[in-house]
Amino acid sequence: MADENVVYIGKKGVMSYVLAVITQFNNGASEVSIRARGKAISRAVDVAEIVRNRFMPDVKIKSINISTEEVEAEGQGPTKVSAIEIILQK
Numbered sequence: 235m236a237d238e239n240v241v242y243i244g245k246k247g248v249m250s251y252v253l254a255v256i257t258q259f260n261n262g263a264s265e266v267s268i269r270a271r272g273k274a275i276s277r278a279v280d281v282a283e284i285v286r287n288r289f290m291p292d293v294k295i296k297s298i299n300i301s302t303e304e305v306e307a308e309g310q311g312p313t314k315v316s317a318i319e320i321i322l323q324k
Contacts, residue, residue, distance in 0.1 A: 239263045243270035243278040251281045256289055259324055265296060268320040271303060275318045282320045296323040 241254045258266040270278035299319040307313040
């Protein structure tokens, strides 16, 4: 999958990420990947569900991948953080 069809979930409001996903689909993408780590995982699930249930009922979940990533925390060395990738398909 092309890297431009990825929406990284951070600290913004859920609706800004929903808009980003919908924009990707409207620009011709057949798949959009939603990626998040740590506390943002629940926000990623919310984004996927809002896109599917409220705005684009024809979009399906193609796959969900979970993993653990090692991140350098400031002053503490490496820390393990949970990560999720939800791939939506039109």
